[in-house]
Amino acid sequence: MKICLTGGTGFIGSRVKSFFEHKGFIVENVTRADIKSSVESWKHKLEGAEMLINLAGAPIYKRWTPAYKKEILNSRIETTLKLLEAFKQIENKPSLVLSASAVGIYDEYEIHDEFSDHFGTGFLADVCKQWETSIASIATETTRLAILRIGVVLDSGGGALAKMLPSFKMGMGAVIGSGEQAFPCIHISDFLSAIWFLYQNEESSGIFNMVAPDIVSNKYFSKKLGEVLHRPVFLKVPQSLLKLGLGDGAVVLTKGQKIKPTRLTNSGFSYQFPSVNSILQDILK
Known part of the structure; x- marks a missing residue:
């Protein structure tokens, strides 16, 4: 059996592969x-x-x-449109398409499941909307489409947690901004x-929200990470400092969405690590 994968060299993609x-x-x-x-050169994949x-x-x-910002948008939309072009040209089409999006499509105020239409208005939300729209027509009677609105995927070997661990292990872990922003996450497993x-x-x-059911804040997550590592967490990184370093990209850290994975749980999916505590205890054991 064969699977076709884009993004296979990235943190998540390499794990999927x-x-x-x-x-x-x-x-x-x-x-x-x-x-x-040209699509002709790789559509055989x-x-x-x-x-x-x-x-x-x-x-x-x-x-x-x-x-x-242009690269963030184009790397998603242009890739998806090329896939759609190749998809239309091949005879034996996949019966399932899983296409990434992100929980950043939602606003930071409401509690969202997959039926929520309270979307954000910033750059990331706009990217997600265009990303999802660009793949929508791939769904047919013989090909089902599942859009994955992904939160922060946690694993010690890569992604956001791997970047956080060195400072937290040294007792230099910090709460981001006010710390009240939500931190939607999921164990890689x-x-x-x-x-x-x-x-x-x-x-x-x-649509499927790819997050754990546990809705927590950045402050809660940071304190829990320090607790599991037996290290104090007493520092705060002000939004102004993040803005200085990341520009508009600081919103990735200073804003967050409260997400429920209603469709996964209602479909019968059972989480092995449903809470932030269980996630961190397993990854850092």
Whole structure:
């Protein structure tokens, strides 16, 4: 069995690739070079694949210059449109398409499940809206589409937590800004299990919030991380300092969304690590 994957060299994508290879799948990577070349040269990678997983996108944890904001948008939209072009040309199409989005599509005020229409108005929310719109037409009677609105995926070997650990282990961990902003997150193992769940359940399509059920603040998460590491957390990083370093990109850290994974839980998915405490206890044991 074959899977076609974009973003396969990134933190999440590399974990997804290993996960399915261990289950005996052949994973075909569609690379940045492929996307920049003609569809004719790489559409064979998609031909005959049972599933397409679209995770491509430039990292958002960087300083947002005008040029980099354009890269954040284009790396998602142009890749998705190229996939759609290739999809239309092949004969044996995937029966399932999983396409990434982010919880940043929602505003930071309400509590959101997948039926919420209280969307944000900033740059990230606009990127997510365009990203989801660009893939929508890939859904047909024979191909189901699941859009993954992903929170912070936690694993000690990569992503946000790996960047946080050195300072927290030295007792220099800090609360970001006010600390009241929500911190929607999920254990990497539950993220992978959820993808496998969607693959196996042929009725699963539409929007899915890829977060743990535990709604916590940045302050709570930071204090809990310090507690698990047996280190104090007494510092605060002011928003003004983050703004100086990251520009408009500081909103990634200073704002957050309160998210419930209603459709996953109602579909029967069972979390192995439903709380922030269980997530950190497992990763850092």
